[in-house]
Amino acid sequence: MNNQNLINGSGVALGDVDGDGWCDIFLCSLDGPNKLYRNLGNWKFEDITDAAGLTCVGQLPGARLSRTWMGTERWIWFVTFSGGGARLYLNDGKGHFQEDLNAGLRARTGSTSLALADLDGDGSLDLYVANYGENSILRSGGQIATAFVNGKEVVTGRYANRLKIINGKITEFGEPDALYLNDGHGHFKAVSWTDGRFRDEDGQPLRGALWDFGLTVQMRDLNGDGVPDIYVCNDFATPDRFG
Secondary structure (H helix, E strand, O other), rough: OOOOHHHHHHOEEHHHOOOOOOEEEEEEOOOOOOEEEEEEEEOEEEEEEHHHHOOOOOOEEEEEEEEEEEEEEEEEEEEEEEOOOOEEOOOOOOEEEOOOOOOOOOOEEEEEEEEEEEOOOOOEEEEEEEEEEOOOOOOOOOOOEEEEOEEEEEEEEHHHHOOEEEEOOOEOEEEEEEEEOOOOOEEEEEOOOOOOEEEEOOOEEEOOOOOEEEEEEEEEEOOOOOOOOEEEEOOOOOOOOOO
């Protein structure tokens, strides 16, 4: 009732977290602790959440899993949060995880999905985080302030970037996504949307971040030129993005 964006749900990730050859299951929860189930074989599972350090109670998570990390083969865990951005959990190789607080990923965004690829060709995985919105504003009855600027009514206050008055109607937008480059040691730095890396459909550099409702993102080499491309699926009136 307080945040309609949570209707989108949370996430699930699959992978062999302890190296025993069986696929384990990580389930995120919006109203309780997350759960990591170790696969014992023969469709038997054991709850090892507390021992693994992945409970994350009451933090509104989603989940994505990646295997390759700095040239090694061990599972790491990226978890996205509504109002908490993305977080990185490192595995000791035996299914015990600890959050890397120095990864540089903490944010207040309502993050929903992520994808990994080597975007700059340095051999390390870079990270794209799709953001939807920390909360819903109009659907959840948020308080809105407006003012007249040069004879035109505009939204003011904390929601000025996410709410626009278009043809006399208030329209809600999401939050800008984030692209992080990896320095090869697990430290990530967000890049600018307006430094010329990203261009519009006319080939011109973006003049500002795109305030979209980001649902999910994938990075693949879609045109066969040897470098990964980015496809972002967005919700509502915000269009999908491909670059």
